[in-house]
Amino acid sequence: MGAATAAVSYRHLSTTNGTTILLVEGSFETGDDPQHIALELAASPAKYIAFNSAGGDRSIAMAFGKAIRKTGLPTLQTKGSPCLETCLLAFMGGLSRYAEDESIGISVETFATSAESDGRLNPSVSAALKDYLGTMGVSASLLDAALSMPLGQSKELNLVDMAGYQLVTAQLNEESASADEVQDIQPTDQAGAVEVFNEFQRVWSGSSSEAVAFLRNVYADRIQYYGKDLSREDVLKEKSAFVDRWPTRIYTARPGSVHALCADKCSVFGVVDWYAFSATRKKGASGAVNLALTWDPVSRRIVSETGRVIETDKAVAGPDRIIRRWILDATACSIGNAVDAEVCKSRSILEADLNSSGWCDQRGLGWRQCASP
Template structure:
């Protein structure tokens, strides 16, 4: 399935060319797949998360074909978040490379495909300081949380983040099987173009988590938190639409009772200040306490986040606590309480 011509771990220098221009993200037509194909080709820049989102919003199902040496980790996580949120499938074709930020986005596919000779490579998150690549603690925390969100095992997360910034772990068929990573040969869908996604449906129209008539309160609340951060990390307009549907008319917001309208106005200002965002909960930190007599659940935990504004050339990242209270008494969950505080902040 994968090329065996490269070492499992190889120096990145010389194997992946440096590309100065942004990725070309476009929709292509090809007869061997029944859904639209979104092509991502080239280095991923800070603006590419939003560019991908605009195109992805046009489709309820799609195959994302990827050929990139990597680039912006935040954009890679944004693209991956959108891929998973919409239940898109991902593909790296024969002879093409998907490494670093590209590879992390590829992992988000609800079905992951490769052709023989494809090269998919991973290494730890890093920043460039004084011309030298150095591992980034906050970047790796953000990356680890994202990988947990897309349901990768602890062993897989360790493997995908173990190579140093100057090195690369190239995925092989044997390694994928060992890690329990579901990767399929693209030849299978070329022989059967009617193949359809087998995982969860896409969430095209933002809506709160359904009434717990079909879920326990705890399960519904966990899904709500995951969806909240997924939408807040994806398309800006969809983030606000989701919040409009999720917020109650009155919310205790950071200690003050405020109207939904005021909160949406404040959230809109955050989006304008930080157009590119990634907020990812740490699954092992989440605590849920439900009161079935009142049909409410309090959910708390820790999230890792990063935000960028390319125009201002500004980057901020850190770790924060969060607390929500969800009210299910009228059916669909509504946020009636939100609070939190920053535990760690990094600003460049």
């Protein structure tokens, strides 16, 4: 019997800004040698490895992931170049991993073969997959989520989901990458993205007119808004309706939760606690959301906004969630810790937001509605 034929091929691409990409194409089959990636990179270096693949053999895809990890390069996934089913295992090999919103999907077929289509893996196979995910720094909960899906169905992941499963990473590991490999990932871009994220929360907690004016200036002409492609004006209509319904708002990112990843654009994630109140309707609401914004450092505009509610409070009579946050931050600030500067700043912002919303810290009595002048 002759040797198996290789199915994977390679293309060397360059973006308009000069970023070089090694594109891995085709399905992963037994005739493919993962070590060929190193030969391709030796012949023509690249800054990223990307995929255009429908999947293929599970063990070969994992072998490609291990070979990619040895290169120390990041992987990149875009909507225009599919990485389906077991291809995701190869994508995980990136030392750092970047992806566009909803460019990655999961299904039973991501991890299971046709013989395992019911999602019931042999214990040794399940253990090997979890060990692989752990080695690559990906949450094992991704395996559980995929195997629990109905056969034949897939789910596109937004950036919040990807971050939760640790499929995408916060930034390149500069200790393991050369200066050339990270030169187009500017620290100023990441800092700028985080600044925009925090300013978004600050202004959204202020007056309704200021909030809408800020969004008009910071949103791009078109926005990927919670899975929909909308014009800026359409998004502003939704935002205006929200501020009319909830005139009093406090939105605040949890200290230590905000991080950014940047390629051509920057995606920034964070856990945001929120409180909203309408005096006219005598109703309040509060909770927490995993929020993700995509920011273009060239135009300095937000091009995408998405998120997922992770906590909701019942019978909201006041900003109890925000007050609890203030207490936690005030305590941490007083005793000092590794992020005490960020925590102390958060405490001050929360105090100002609570005061603006009509709540005062009455020493010895705790937080109460401020007395009328």
